[in-house]
Amino acid sequence: MTEHAPIVLDIAGLSLTADDRRRIAHPLAGGLILFARNWADRAQLASLCAEIKSLRPDLLICVDHEGGRVQRFRTDGFTHLPAMRAFGELWMRDAMGATDAATAAGYVLGAELRACGVDLSFTPVLDLDWQEEMGASRSTVIGDRAFHRDPRVTALLAKSLMHGLLQAGMANCGKHFPGHGFVAADSHVDIPVDRRSRKAILADDAAPYGWLSSSLASVMPAHVVYPKVDSVPAGFSRIWLEDILRGRLGFQGAVFSDDLSMAGARQIEGRTVTYVAAAQAALGAGCDMVLLCNQSEPEGGRILDDLLDGLLAARDAGQWRPSDASEQRRLALLPLAPPPSWDALMTEARYLRALDLLP
Template identity: 45%
Template sequence: MFEEQQLGPLIVGLQGTQLTGAERRLLQHPAVGGVILFARNIETPAQIRALTESIRGLRSPALLVSVDQEGGRVQRCREGFTRLPPAGYFGERYRQSADAGLALARAAGLVMAAELRRVGIDYSFAPVLDLDLGLSSVIGDRAFHSDPEAVAALAGAWIDGMHAAGMPCTGKHFPGHGGVMPDSHLDLPVDQRSLAELERADLVPYARLIEAGKLDCAMTAHIVFPALDRLPASFSEVWMNQVLRGQLGFKGLIVADDLGMEGAAVVGDLPERATRALSAGADMVMVCNELDAMADVIAALARAPANASAMARRQRLRDAVTSAPPASEEALARALLRE
């Protein structure tokens, strides 16, 4: 299923702050399409720039380099970067003044994206589109608001800032992680709500952002919604193709969350998880930590048929990464965040 001159479906993690010989060989394999950075890979802006340049020099088209840079608890790049408040902060400001909350969210999205682009990171897996329903501690203040329309508005403003800085966005965790207590990193959450209930709540931000043409990428959740499918959404053709692409009309990239999470274990070992997610409708899958299993994952993917549509969507995301905003616009955004 691999094409030498195309980005592959695998997003992989790295061990340290520099590429090892084994990692260089892995990243040159056509099965790989991107890299995700974690705190273990990050020290200073100069070191990140050197790492991303070494990654970029391995392939053409260049591999996509990503990171989780939401702000608050989930901000991998810290030293030399603006410390962003959690999404819930913008929700609080929005409650006081909608205009002020939206302006701040846009400024944060712009500053975040501009700083990452300067060190060679192509996109952040942000913003979170989950609702803060008071159930999920792993989400909590990572969500903008409890009201779906407010989440749609604030996330849309954040995305406007990202786009102004030349960075595509990722909405997560589709169809929603806010309605369950367990953490899908550690367990397999089950959400008993019906599709009608989800359409009035968790799906609203996706519907609004897709309709507005703002959502570049969606990351799926390892959560079961038995009213629609017995499989977690990341492995569900119902959720990815029938609901996200069919009902909501999403034409962007679908990424399955880290396959090493416990919520993904229900479908089998890592090779099985990767093939099942891609065959169900994902365009890319993440294997963030289990590098010793990568040969088996690649071998399993090599037996699967090529997907020209997924290849095209991966390239469109690559093409969506553009130049940074004018310095004057970034300065205004920084000033607004300091107020």
């Protein structure tokens, strides 16, 4: 039977508990996502990551660490990175300088995380900055997390940031396909609906994914419904993931679902589904991995156990088929070389120059 570890889970605290260790050893656990609650200082983070890797060297340690208001680690030497809109604003004054600054930001972001043992940050945001153009009627959950309103500028700045990540030995994840910036609702607490035509979305919000198809290592779809294309959110839609993202746009990397605990993830065509059913729907639509976040504390993590064991039972019952291709795409996101130590990074000429270039 094909080994395929598609579940990215979370942990509650600063160190691993016996339950965490048991879940990490589960055959369907393929990744772990960290949050601010898992951070005290660099030594603690490095120790936590080292323990995780001692148990599962192949486990992908992830974090949402973009800069601006979405940056999980902010103290003990971590650079406060600007929101991505700052690079779009710099572009309007100095386009070439903005691309160099975005590369510098990617390098600082990736190098600092890698020096502490983190493998992957879910960045860059490829959503367009509709809020700047249309005000509060558009997405506040995206807002200044986006580079720019123009998809061409967004693609160029994102590619520059991804180049910096690559220099630091880190892969990337473009999000939220095909675009979350146009809708006002927050998919964490609601089910956003974007009623534009497929043609309009592909020509505008989704355009960066085509232009970056050979540069993107992974993609995260939006928990947004685009009813003129499909009746289910993009992360559960074979039309969006297989026909458009992989077929029309030529993307070859890994696809992560967004967090299955979000409101937009468990309402499918008007029905509230279980976490296991949501995971099966996402995997069946073309996701390689599924995230379930912030469930390690409630009821002792019962929901995490239910997903791990429920999806395993579904596999054994033939209701879900593991994918060797998906597993290979997961493994391809792991860093290829060990990172420098933090102390070595602090005196590295490229790192020091990158700090000087940040806006």
